[in-house]
Amino acid sequence: MKVLVIGGMHGNETLGLNVVKLFNDNKVINVDTLLANEQAIEADCRFVGQDLNRSFPGNINSKDYEPKRAAQILKLTKKYDLVLDFHNTFCPNNDCSFIGENANQELSDISWVLGLDKIIVADYDCINKAASNCLSIEVSMSSPLNNAELWYDRILTLSRAESFTIRSDVKKFRFVYRMTLKDKDRLELDKRDLKAFQPMDVKIAKAMGLSSPAYPIFIGDSFTPYNYGGVLNEL
Ligand SMILES: [Zn+2]
Structure with a gap:
């Protein structure tokens, strides 16, 4: 090909x-x-x-x-x-x-x-x-x-x-949300031990208006310091 x-x-x-x-x-x-x-x-x-x-x-x-x-x-x-x-x-x-x-x-x-x-x-x-x-x-x-x-x-x-x-x-996901720096401060996301592709706490997901299980990615990535990360749901 x-x-x-x-x-x-x-x-x-x-x-x-x-x-x-x-x-x-x-x-x-x-x-x-x-x-x-x-x-x-x-x-x-x-x-x-x-x-x-x-x-x-x-x-x-x-x-x-x-x-x-x-x-x-x-x-x-x-x-x-x-x-x-x-x-x-x-x-x-x-x-x-x-x-x-x-x-x-x-x-x-x-x-x-x-x-x-x-x-x-x-x-x-x-x-x-x-x-x-x-x-x-x-x-x-x-x-x-x-x-x-x-x-x-x-x-x-x-x-x-x-x-x-x-x-x-393969496991399929949909990109559903960008965690903002405001979210980070408001929900103290940097203290939540978020890990890529590990479901986040249901309450934290809910506070961002997301359904669970919600999977964070790109957490605190210094390539994109203007936001705090992304969130996925399963497809
Ligand atoms: Zn890139």
């Missing part, structure tokens, strides 16, 4: 940049690469004007960098069977993948084959919502999966496959 590997959707997340570099230095038939937010990569920051991964489907006529870039990237994704978009988080044990609501069925199997058994359906204006062939890969900085060579090998194997006959056993 024809694969596009995206690094630097967020300019300061290094795994994708390293995976892209490996494929650029060791080219493989059927695998192309893209550095997404080139200005943010240059400046070693998440974004320059606005979060690129909240800017889809974008606007090709925009004068602003990220909305225009999102439209360019989305157009490119249509040439591929599969798009893999890499991200990092400082929150430990947070390895997972993201898809959009209308994602191709086989993305679940691909996530499983790649070693990610938790999939989150995201409905904010990320690339996954706009591109049904895009699987975003989220890897904790402290994870053994935060290793570009490992992903090079796995993507190489994947690019040689035509289809999958495996039966995946």
Whole structure:
């Protein structure tokens, strides 16, 4: 299958940049690469004007960098069977993948084959919502999966496959809430021992208007200091 590997959707997340570099230095038939937010990569920051991964489907006529870039990237994704978009988080044990609501069925199997058994359906204006062939890969900085060579090998194997006959056993979630800094102060979330993918206290979830079990992710991630994390429900 024809694969596009995206690094630097967020300019300061290094795994994708390293995976892209490996494929650029060791080219493989059927695998192309893209550095997404080139200005943010240059400046070693998440974004320059606005979060690129909240800017889809974008606007090709925009004068602003990220909305225009999102439209360019989305157009490119249509040439591929599969798009893999890499991200990092400082929150430990947070390895997972993201898809959009209308994602191709086989993305679940691909996530499983790649070693990610938790999939989150995201409905904010990320690339996954706009591109049904895009699987975003989220890897904790402290994870053994935060290793570009490992992903090079796995993507190489994947690019040689035509289809999958495996039966995946992924756990699916929906992204339902962003914990704000206000929530953090109001509910003293930093004292609640929240852990990624471990159900939070029912009362705390209720105080944020969420049904249980509610699973926190991206807790206190210094990549996104302007909020305190995300919350999932099971699908
Ligand atoms: Zn990211």
